[in-house]
Amino acid sequence: MNKEIEKVLGKFSYGIYLLTCRYEDTDYGMIISWVTQVSYDPPLVLASVKKTRRVLPYIEKAKYFSLQVLENTQAEILDRFKVPSLEERFTGLSYQILDTGVPVLTNVLAYVECKLVDVLGPGDHALLVGEIVSGECIKDTGVPLTCRDLGKVYLGKY
Numbered sequence: 467m468n469k470e471i472e473k474v475l476g477k478f479s480y481g482i483y484l485l486t487c488r489y490e491d492t493d494y495g496m497i498i499s500w501v502t503q504v505s506y507d508p509p510l511v512l513a514s515v516k517k518t519r520r521v522l523p524y525i526e527k528a529k530y531f532s533l534q535v536l537e538n539t540q541a542e543i544l545d546r547f548k549v550p551s552l553e554e555r556f557t558g559l560s561y562q563i564l565d566t567g568v569p570v571l572t573n574v575l576a577y578v579e580c581k582l583v584d585v586l587g588p589g590d591h592a593l594l595v596g597e598i599v600s601g602e603c604i605k606d607t608g609v610p611l612t613c614r615d616l617g618k619v620y621l622g623k624y
């Protein structure tokens with residue numbers, strides 16, 4: 467991709483979410499910003515996960531995942547979900563396990579719980595299409611964390 471196109475894509479606006487799933491009693495999570503609603507009826511969201519992410523095979527096997535809206539005061543969660551050990555990412559965090567098995571942090575702004583209904587892969591990211599089976603707005607007030615708060619945008623390069 468040329469530098470000018472990278473610059474344009476760097477102007478796109480994104481929220482920052484925590485994507486989680488549970489497979490064989492282990493919880494998995496990663497930070498993701500390429501997320502969008504893609505249908506109203508049925509309610510569908512799309513999450514774009516680089517094909518090399520270690521969490522991806524577990525989402526595909528678990529068939530359910532959650533997308534959690536982080537608050538703009540929760541940027542420290544990003545560091546924790548970067549740690550190399552997948553197992554350590556949830557250590558010490560307070561979270562609940564929903565009916566479909568997905569873990570959801572207790573202090574996020576809101577979340578949706580999704581059934582994986584399709585996976586598309588024309589590029590270097592897997593496009594996970596999730597049908598929302600439940601959702602909850604945990605806090606009515608609070609401002610969602612966005613890439614603008616971090617001063618940088620995820621470009622999918624690394």
Ligand SMILES: Cc1cc2nc3c(=O)[nH]c(=O)nc-3n(C[C@H](O)[C@H](O)[C@H](O)COP(=O)(O)O)c2cc1C
Pocket residue numbers: 482496497498499500501514515516518519520521544547548549550591616620624
């Ligand atoms: C703000 C932010 C946004 C990100 N957005 C995405 C994304 O949309 N898709 C993706 O595959 N990775 C994204 N990443 C990278 C992943 O969080 C990734 O988990 C991390 O680089 C570690 O890879 P691993 O989970 O395979 O260890 C993002 C990272 C940050 C900090």
